[in-house]
Amino acid sequence: MKATTRKDLVAWLAKLMEKYTLIAPAAVGNNVLYKRIASTDEIAFDFTRTDMSPKEHFFPDTQAILSITKRHGEVSLTEPSLEREQVIFGVRPCDARALRVLDALLLDHQPADAYYAERREKTTLIGLACPEMWPGCFCTSLGGAPDETGDVDVMLTEAGGGYLIQTVTKKGERLTEGLALSQAGQKRPRPKLSAERVPLPSPEVWRQHFDDEYWARLADRCLSCRVCTYVCPTCRCFDVRDEVIRSGVEGSIIHRLRAWDSCLSEGYRRIAGGHNPRPTKRQRLRNRFYCKFHYCPQDFGPVACVGCGRCIVACPVGIDIAEMLGDVDKWVKRET
């Protein structure tokens, strides 16, 4: 295995910025977020779990998907394109694994989403292994691991004040060509794993317990604030609407915007005319959990949760997705 020093890593990242847009964890107020950086000085090298995943760099929170020009009764459409390839540094294994879910839904399920496809193609991922599992983390219960390498192009592991390097893909090999490497003097350190395991109920269990009063009790304290969907690395619901950017006698410029949406919003399913088949919080919170653990596996393959724990930390009323899985499992044990 190869190794590099922090100093050589920074020099390499600075060099990458000549060709790529570099996205890295950086302090923004009290948060650590993946953002486009202008200088390597901005990079937060010592961080635990970022407050948001890097999802927004594949599937932006708000994105103009069409630019519409109206002029003298004529209409023309242009689609935006990502001009510069991007490199994301410091991606945690769970967030990289979350891209499997988005890939299944937005790429493999036809027709593919053109905007996501372009960004996925034009992005290289430099992963950073987690040395341990933090409060709320349960990646190991969902098939992941703090040091999982499978979903990134290059994997870094902190060791002895520097980094061990594994190139995982051809893309990663090309990217690391300019990085000063030496032979590693040590083995890859193993992360500290939490002993707790969260159970994953079977499809039959989900079907059987759909109408359980448990969902009403759990949703009772839900504020419908939607922060759980906002911080989730796999939530992908979106809204589309038009915004007039400029309007005058000659015509107008309109952006068709796609923005993250949340199935927890009261009016999410309401149709024009007023009918709403999912009017209660109980139904909406249940839908979020069922989407992750029951619907997505059936429709697209992967479970739509990677155990990153962000929704557990962010929920202002302590609704805990891992605890919920444990509760569902408990009924099953009681019944059998």
Added chain:
Amino acid sequence: MDTTNPMRPYLGTLVGVKDLATDIKLFRVELNDSQARERFTYRPGQFAFLSAFGVGEAPFGLASIPSRGPALEFAIAKVGTVTRALHAMEAGSIVGVRGPMGNCFPLDEIKGKNVIVLGGGIGGAPLRPVIHTILDHRDDYGHLTILWAARHPSLLVFTDEYDEWRAAPRTELHLTVDQGDESWTGNVGLITELLEKVAPSPENAVTITCGPPIMIKFVMLTLQKLGFTAEQMITTLEAKMKCGIGKCGRCNLGEKFVCVDGPVFTCSQISRFLESFV
């Protein structure tokens, strides 16, 4: 549909706008690009998104069939922001069209059967292609019974076609309104009451229903009483949608998406959904 970017609409021109009922208009759209016209092959039951550029887009059932002309037709009630913007447009305006999307009514599979069509209000829009297809291939199907309802006589759609429907062989049209007016001499009452009165036989028959969710629910219960099985009852569902291609998440009913798994379902499929459509 353009597979390179399914979120990019075709441009189309409104070639006709006609009042159908109070706050309901029929929009006729022709796609501007000849390649787009070639690609846009659609079947009864499918839907498409219409864009009022600057306001947004929304999905609507296609109310036409390709064999009756090149224009795509949409019957649209003015109920929300996009429909309000569309209603303000005149012939010659440019709109966006994405589609066709969704599955279709099994019109080939039900050849030889008696067909009972039940439409409530604007729910009649996606049923018009069923009626037109049967009328244009009259010998391929058995008896056609149309039960057509609206809240009020002024909300009945496609009134100018009723004579054509009634005149067709082995075809009957029954109308009802929830509330009549001074000139209304026909049935007054819910479509379920009309259905009990007409009492079509379930033998060698299928039913195709569209209307408000609550109407679909009670029509199915009434049909059940008349002896129809869940497999014989076909319906098409409406849902809020943002993409129409199974991505945006809006239209799920349990693990099913109305946009890609539907909008056409049998009652037997609906009864197996985890979530209720009502």
